[in-house]
Amino acid sequence: MGQDVNIADVSMRFGDFYAARDINVHIEAGEFFSFLGPSGCGKTTLLRLVSGFMDPTKGQIKIGGKDMIGIGSNNRPTAMIFQNLALFPLMTVTQNIGFGLEVRGVPKAERIKKVEELIELVDLRGAGNRKVSELSGGQMQRVAIARALAVSPAVLLLDEPLSALDLKLRHHMRAELRNIQRRTGVTFIYITHDQTEALTMSDRVGVMSIGKLEQVAEPDVVYNNPATAFVASFVGETNRFQGTISGIDGEYAVLNTASGSFSCKNPQHLSQGEEATIFIRPETVFMAEESTASNLLTCGIHNLSFEGAYAVVTIKNEQGQLLTMRLNNDGTAPRVKAGDNVKVTFNRENAFVLKNGDSTSA
Amino acid sequence: MRDFWKNAIRDLGKIGVAYILITVGVWMVFMILIPQLIMLNYSFKPMLALRDIGGPKDVWTLKNYIVFFTNKLHMAIFFKTIWSSIIVTSVALAICYPIAFYLAKVARGATVGLVMLGLVIPYWINELLRLFAWQIILADSGIMNQLLIFLGIIADPINFRAGNGAVVLGMTYAYILFMVFPIYNVMESLDRNQLDAARDLGASWLRIHRKIVIPYAKPGIAVGCTMTFMLAAGTVAAPQLLGSPSSFWFTQVINTNFECANWNQGAAYATLLMLLCIIFMFIMLKIFKVGLKELTQ
Secondary structure (H helix, E strand, C coil): CCCCCEEEEEEECCCCCEEEEEEEEECCCCCEEEEEECCCCHHHHHHHHHHHHCCEEEEEEECCCHHHHHHHHHCCCCEECCCCCCCCCCCCCHHHHHHHHCCCCHHHHHHHHHHHHHHCCCCCCCCCCCCCHHHCCCHHHHHHHHHHHHHCCCEEEEEECCCCCHHHHHHHHHHHHHHHHHHHHHHHEEEEHHHHHHHHHCCEEEEECEEEEEEECCCHHHCCCCCCCHHHCCCCEEEEEEEEECCCEEEEEEEEEEEEEEEEEEECCCCCEEEEEEEEEECCCCEECHHHHHHCCEEEEEEEEEECCCEEEEEEEECCCCEEEEEECCCCCCCCCCCCCCEEECCCHHHHEEECCCCCCC | HHHHHHHHHHHHHHHHHHHHHHHHHHHHHHHHHHHHHHHHHHHCCCCHHHHCCCCCCCCCCHHHHHHEEEEECHHHHHHHHHHHHHHEEEEEEHHHHHHHHHHHHHHHHHHHHHHHHHHHHHHHHHHHHHHHHHHHHCCCCCCCHHHHHHHHCCCCCHHHHHHHHHHHHHHHHHHHHHHHHHHHHHHCCCHHHHHHHHHCCCCHHHHHHHHHHHHHHHHHHHHHHHHHHHHHHHEEEEEECCCCHHCCHHHHHHHHHHHCCCCCHHHHHHHHHHHHHHHHHHHHHHHHCCHHHHCCC
């Protein structure tokens, strides 16, 4: 069964560079937790700190309540799945999966039984005696999962293991991973730069910018209520306008921008006069029915790409800024074509203003 | 086969193909085939005075080989050479494996270059001079004895060159590079993640080496051992300069034969030594379960 992981005040410095800075997060036992961030944000470093390949410069890592500092990776209740899988090329599938059991001195009969169970679990029947080099990408993936699960880890660490697979297989393996996680109850810590992967699989997501943990929350919360400008721009698509806050109305704020004044949510409780950016998701922008609506933008349709269930429409406002909107193909949206002039709007509940960060653009 | 030549001519042009064929051909014929055949021919002929060559006494014979099997001393020296060369090879392997691993998987950046330089620098000096250096170090009043006396470990100087020790030491030193580089080359391509993965799965360092690193480095180890063994068995300088009568090397016997103008006997002994080295190579391949093809990679 899974154990909880507590990362407290953890910093990791390489020379002058902080790969991780003051990271605080508590990952529940049996949780599927993802660290999401651009490459180089320090998420792999964090994973290696949990696995014990190195110790942090500062801070504490506890697994199942036990302090892990100074304990090597071979003595931690974790198992890691590497980005390149790191299967042992000279061994068969069975030998790969059984490696962890063998080095732990598990008797042969028991070992064979356990390996068979795992081969069953990851759906690799009949491949036991094959060399790993003879396997397909998806099969190698399964061997890596089985090899890591063989040592009955309390925490499974996954370092972008799906990145080498083609799209279709990746979709399939996502569901598979989620499934295995539910069946085994092991705590999964998943590292990825792919937001869809993080959002679809995880119970909670930790979004990282360079060395910093920006937000930890459920996937829908991260998407709908991003805590910082970095999270808002990194997760999902957004339309953005920079401006100055000109008025406060309870939970809402009015932002003055070059493209007009917009009313939206003010989750950070910014006050009047602060420089900020408004974020509007493409799927919340819609055609205005009357020209008196608030949050109105007058635009020309720049480009239209029909995707079936929806159409992605690029529009250009009078200031020349491009925006994206997503029109659902549910019969309600009027037919438009490139060159048309339209008025679009959005509800103030669906947009939010956030303080300009150091790394707003992701 | 036709396609092979067609493709070669298409890729390299007629001149290119001719150039490769001629250079390889010249090298094979003049550097390998002819010298070996001359030696082989010598070894099956009796030693004759100049006027008898081409005469009735100039016949093929196994006499030179039979001499070896009837000469107890030469046989003893032959087996002693094998044994000592195996010791040199083993000691070199024991020293070089950690060095190669350190260079390939532990050290990073400038350290690698520095250690490499350290390994290569002695080779800027001629082998003979290096052996002379060892002679000086191991002499009765040499640095080694002075150091041991100074440290109070011994009272009187040791004659290092009395036994086999000095020869084995000198050779191990001389051939370290030939052991380090083949192993290093193979180890370098080993994915570091595999070491981490094995460690992560609970393996001790000893087991990681036994299960992951050594199996992977096998071709390199086989090459290193073969080269070191051949160099050790085939050298004449080290035993000559560092040896004593009790550490007589088989190459010295061959050398003496040639110097005493019994080229035929010398050629037969040289052939035996060559056979030994070939056999050793195949034993190595067998032990490490490496194919000839992998060996040359």
